[in-house]
Amino acid sequence: MRTVLVGIGGWGKNHARILSKLGVLTAICDTDSKKAKDFGKKYSVNHYESVDKLLNLEEFDSAFVCTPTLTHFEIASKIILSKKNVFIEKPMTYRTDEGEKLLELSRKNNVVLSCGYIERFNPAVKFVKECVTSKKFGDLIMLEFHRENRMPLHIKDAGVIHDTSVHDIDTAMWLFDSPPNVVFARAGKINHEHEDFATIMLGFKNEKVAIISSNWVTPTKVRNFNAVFTDGIISGNFLTQEIKIEKKNETEIPRIENIEPLKLEIENFLASTEKKQELVVKPEQSVNVTKIAEAALLSSQKGTPIYLDLK
Numbered sequence: 001m002r003t004v005l006v007g008i009g010g011w012g013k014n015h016a017r018i019l020s021k022l023g024v025l026t027a028i029c030d031t032d033s034k035k036a037k038d039f040g041k042k043y044s045v046n047h048y049e050s051v052d053k054l055l056n057l058e059e060f061d062s063a064f065v066c067t068p069t070l071t072h073f074e075i076a077s078k079i080i081l082s083k084k085n086v087f088i089e090k091p092m093t094y095r096t097d098e099g100e101k102l103l104e105l106s107r108k109n110n111v112v113l114s115c116g117y118i119e120r121f122n123p124a125v126k127f128v129k130e131c132v133t134s135k136k137f138g139d140l141i142m143l144e145f146h147r148e149n150r151m152p153l154h155i156k157d158a159g160v161i162h163d164t165s166v167h168d169i170d171t172a173m174w175l176f177d178s179p180p181n182v183v184f185a186r187a188g189k190i191n192h193e194h195e196d197f198a199t200i201m202l203g204f205k206n207e208k209v210a211i212i213s214s215n216w217v218t219p220t221k222v223r224n225f226n227a228v229f230t231d232g233i234i235s236g237n238f239l240t241q242e243i244k245i246e247k248k249n250e251t252e253i254p255r256i257e258n259i260e261p262l263k264l265e266i267e268n269f270l271a272s273t274e275k276k277q278e279l280v281v282k283p284e285q286s287v288n289v290t291k292i293a294e295a296a297l298l299s300s301q302k303g304t305p306i307y308l309d310l311k
């Protein structure tokens with residue numbers, strides 16, 4: 001299996017490390033020629049400064065796209081048209097119509113398309129998902145997410161909703177196993193060009209709800225969630241992967257094995273391209289995340305709820 005990485009910035013470096021360890025990395029492409037050359041040398045693989053050169057000169061099966069959000073659509077379209085599988089970092093695209101176009105292209109060209117909604121592979125979230133399925137603590141009725149930290153001002157192409165809240169929008173849909181039917185949001189900006197704080201309420205069927213608070217203002221890194229079930233509450237930390245279960249008269253802290261979610265995510269994508277595993281993050285679901293992010297922005301601009309009919 002031969003894979004290439006497009007974009008070796010802050011996050012792409014992690015993909016490169018894992019792909020190289022798995023023995024499947026064959027080339028790195030970055031428009032920053034120094035980065036492309038340095039990392040090509042570091043991992044002893046070919047390096048390119050443009051996607052066009054990569055597609056013309058390199059033989060490969062799958063590409064990982066870790067470039068800024070606004071570039072995802074153009075880069076991924078070219079890769080799909082060359083009949084290669086593509087994993088795109090989150091959000092899959094900035095706009096819904098672009099996501100729908102990629103979906104259509106991937107079907108026409110018979111390639112696997114997925115997106116980096118990594119929290120599904122976080123052992124703490126997996127634990128909650130298993131509790132939802134087994135009904136160990138009854139029914140899941142409410143989710144609450146806090147994802148906060150001061151972000152550098154260099155992110156210019158997206159606000160906190162498309163960049164950060166999307167993780168929790170995806171996780172909420174994954175845990176409730178359905179898309180929301182209504183979105184209400186308030187958002188504003190303090191330091192960035194786009195919104196840098198947002199609170200989003202997603203309404204699901206049977207009055208179930210997810211509240212998503214994201215900001216680039218809080219000085220410390222916060223990555224927490226609460227999952228309220230009818231018979232207990234699970235609180236968790238996405239970073240430490242620790243969870244706590246509170247029931248009527250007892251508190252339990254289960255031991256969870258710490259695993260790097262990115263490794264599991266990459267392995268699932270690669271296995272799905274060989275039809276050895278079912279793809280966990282389906283492209284249709286990633287398009288829905290973008291639709292909800294757009295609805296959240298619209299809701300905050302209009303000051304009204306936005307009703308959705310998602311499949």
Ligand SMILES: NC(=O)c1ccc[n+]([C@@H]2O[C@H](COP(=O)([O-])OP(=O)(O)OC[C@H]3O[C@@H](n4cnc5c(N)ncnc54)[C@H](O)[C@@H]3O)[C@@H](O)[C@H]2O)c1
Nearest residue numbers: 007008009010011012030031032066067068069089090116
């Ligand atoms: N899953 C996660 O937890 C997570 C975390 C951080 C970032 N991300 C996502 O990863 C992506 C990249 O984020 P980042 O923080 O690494 O950004 P970054 O700005 O640090 O790096 C982006 C890299 O892409 C390169 N690049 C830009 N345009 C290119 C093009 N047309 N062709 C090839 N290379 C190009 C840049 O030179 C840079 O090296 C974004 O989609 C972001 O949302 C995901």
